[in-house]
Amino acid sequence: MISLESYIPALAFLAEAAADAVKTGASEMNFGAGDFFFYLFAVIAVFSAFMVVTAESPISSALFLVVTFFAMAAIYALLSAHFLAVIQVLVYAGAIMVLFLFVIMLLDLRKEELIEKRHWLLGAVGFVVGIALVVLMVASFRLSQNVEVAVKSGTDQEAPDAAKFPAIQESADQIDGSRIEAARFGTTRRVSKHLFREYLFPFEVASLLLLVGIIGVVVISRRRRRRRPPGEVIDEEGAS
Amino acid sequence: MTGQYIPILCAAVVSVGLAAGMLLLSRILGPRNLTKRKTSTYECGVEPTGSTRERFPIKFYIIAMLFILFDIEIIFMIPWAIEFRQLGFLGFIEMAVFIGVLVVGLVYVWKKGALEWD
Amino acid sequence: MMYNAGLFQYLSLAGVLFILGVFGVLWRKNAIIVFMSIELMLNAANLVFVTFSRFMASHPDGYVAMQGHMFAFMSMVVAACEVAVGLAIIVVIFRNKKTIDVDDMNLLKG
Numbered sequence: 062m063i064s065l066e067s068y069i070p071a072l073a074f075l076a077e078a079a080a081d082a083v084k085t086g087a088s089e090m091n092f093g094a095g096d097f098f099f100y101l102f103a104v105i106a107v108f109s110a111f112m113v114v115t116a117e118s119p120i121s122s123a124l125f126l127v128v129t130f131f132a133m134a135a136i137y138a139l140l141s142a143h144f145l146a147v148i149q150v151l152v153y154a155g156a157i158m159v160l161f162l163f164v165i166m167l168l169d170l171r172k173e174e175l176i177e178k179r180h181w182l183l184g185a186v187g188f189v190v191g192i193a194l195v196v197l198m199v200a201s202f203r204l205s206q207n208v209e210v211a212v213k214s215g216t217d218q219e220a221p222d223a224a225k226f227p228a229i230q231e232s233a234d235q236i237d238g239s240r241i242e243a244a245r246f247g248t249t250r251r252v253s254k255h256l257f258r259e260y261l262f263p264f265e266v267a268s269l270l271l272l273v274g275i276i277g278v279v280v281i282s283r284r285r286r287r288r289r290p291p292g293e294v295i296d297e298e299g300a301s
Numbered sequence: 302m303t304g305q306y307i308p309i310l311c312a313a314v315v316s317v318g319l320a321a322g323m324l325l326l327s328r329i330l331g332p333r334n335l336t337k338r339k340t341s342t343y344e345c346g347v348e349p350t351g352s353t354r355e356r357f358p359i360k361f362y363i364i365a366m367l368f369i370l371f372d373i374e375i376i377f378m379i380p381w382a383i384e385f386r387q388l389g390f391l392g393f394i395e396m397a398v399f400i401g402v403l404v405v406g407l408v409y410v411w412k413k414g415a416l417e418w419d
Numbered sequence: 420m421m422y423n424a425g426l427f428q429y430l431s432l433a434g435v436l437f438i439l440g441v442f443g444v445l446w447r448k449n450a451i452i453v454f455m456s457i458e459l460m461l462n463a464a465n466l467v468f469v470t471f472s473r474f475m476a477s478h479p480d481g482y483v484a485m486q487g488h489m490f491a492f493m494s495m496v497v498a499a500c501e502v503a504v505g506l507a508i509i510v511v512i513f514r515n516k517k518t519i520d521v522d523d524m525n526l527l528k529g
Contacts, residue, residue, distance in 0.1 A: 099424035103432045110436050110459055114443035119451050126455050129436075133462055138306055140429070140473040142488055145465075145495075148376060152495050156369045157458070157502045163365045164506045165451060168513045187445035191438030198434065246476055251485060252492070253380030257392050260489050264377070264395070267496050268402040271370050274500035275406035278366045279415045281507040282359060362510065366503045373499050 072196060099139055106132035119165045123158060130154040142247040363415050374403050429470040437463035450509050450519040454502075461498050465491040 109128040116122045130153040137146040245251045256264055381388065381396050388395075410416060436459055443456030472487025513519050 093423070096424045099428065103428075106432065107435050107439070110439045113455055113459065114439050114447065114452070119449060122452050122455055126458065129459065130462070133466065136429075136432070136466065137469055139424070140469050142469045142473065142491075144380070145469060145488055145491055148492065148495060151376060152373065152499055153458075153462070156372045157499060160365055160369055160502055160506055161451065161455065163362055164510060167359065167362055167510060168451075168519060181446075184442060184446035187442040188438065190445070191434075191441040194441070195431075195434035195438065198430070246473075247485065247488060249380050249383050252488060253384040253388070255485055255489055256377075256380055256492075257384070257388050257395055260493075261395060263489075263493055265398060265402075267377070267493065268374075268399040270497065270500050271373060272402050272406040274503050275367065275370050275403075276409055277504045278363065278370075278507045279410055279413055281504070281511055282363055282366075283413065283415060359510065362507075366507065369499055369503050373496055377496075 095139055099136065102132040102135040102139070105129075106136070120162070123161045123165060126161070127154050127158050130158070140247075144247060144249045144252045147249075360418065367410060367415075370406075371403070374400070426470065426474045429474075430467065433463040433466040433470065436460075436466070448520045448522055450512070450521050450524070451506075453521055454505060454509070458498065458502070461494065465494055468494075 106129050109125040109132065112125040113122050113129060116125060130149060134146045134149040134154070137143075137149055377399065378396070381392060385392065440456045440458075440460035440463060443459065444453050447453055447456065468487040468491045470487075472485055475487070476484070509519055512524060516523060
């Protein structure tokens with residue numbers, strides 16, 4: 062169980078990490094190209110995600126979301142998830158965003174509707190909830206380590222000083238690149254080996270999901286001539 | 302492995318740089334004296350009527366939506382096509398079932414007339 | 420090295436994106452932007468999957484497996500279906516109510 066008390070060590074850990082970062086200083090950094098590109102794309106992703114949430118018009122929101130998706134694809138590539146990086150661009154930036162832009166063009170929104178936001182307090186609540194979720198993630202992560210240590214040492218008490226996150230100190234491209242490459246980690250070949258053997262059932266279920274999606278969309282958005290009162294011209298041929 | 306991405310990075314840098322450079326240069330170098338006529342929307346020389354954001358008919362939306370779902374189908378076929386020989390006949394059967402289910406959807410859409418333009 | 424891009428940094432990025440998504444869902448009234456924020460949160464979750472998959476593979480006790488990738492892939496497929504159906508629902512709501520303000524969608528409120 063994750064209780065409220067487990068937040069406290071997590072917060073302590075975060076504070077410790079921040080203090081470490083300040084203490085280490087720029088002189089001792091061992092900065093690789095992978096780190097540089099991670100920070101570059103992370104900043105791009107966070108900035109454009111922020112713009113998605115705060116932009117006034119839905120069109121610029123959608124275009125910033127495209128930028129976020131591209132940055133995420135780059136980060137997948139840094140994590141050597143090659144197939145997923147391509148799929149991210151094809152599915153999210155290619156297909157899903159086209160649909161979003163379509164719908165924004167489809168709906169003719171009034172000006173005052175675009176800028177309307179809720180009370181800032183609700184936004185603040187959102188922020189607090191989000192931060193609480195992240196701290197919960199850190200807490201559960203630490204807690205699971207503590208449990209592991211406790212099981213190993215045969216006590217059901219939490220171990221006094223559980224280790225920090227595994228591999229937290231190394232950067233993704235520094236550790237064991239050869240092992241990952243030898244296993245063809247994240248390549249399309251590897252994905253297909255898993256997809257058509259281990260994950261055969263989810264693969265076939267995905268086809269049912271797509272079928273349901275096709276039928277659902279046609280049923281929901283087909284125009285119904287009989288039941289529409291006269292004078293409504295939403296889906297008539299309005300555009301010339 | 303990550304080094305393979307260098308050409309993509311170069312392409313991205315060149316395209317972003319070109320677009321940004323063109324916009325920036327035309328802004329810096331081009332003379333600008335804007336009048337109301339000049340900034341108005343160009344509509345074949347006629348006075349603009351109505352908003353730029355014209356509403357689309359919903360038929361376009363159904364087509365776009367079906368495009369997405371069949372796009373996903375194609376994405377499932379990429380890894381299948383790459384490992385086609387190794388997967389053998391069983392892989393062929395698997396993909397045939399997958400496509401068969403989606404063909405049911407296609408037939409449904411066709412029968413319902415969602416693909417007809419008028 | 421605290422500054423190198425390790426597990427903590429990748430998870431923090433996912434966390435920040437998720438926070439922004441939650442913020443958007445709670446703050447905005449435009450249903451389309453709310454939907455985009457949900458996509459943002461889904462992406463953050465995918466990033467967590469991919470990150471753990473990668474760092475599991477590089478951990479000395481870990482094994483090189485790609486369960487996280489498969490999960491993220493499936494969640495992308497589900498997201499595509501969800502966007503298609505969800506946007507169709509938004510279009511129908513706009514057709515009937517002439518607005519996509521999420522505060523006005525209260526027909527099912529008891």
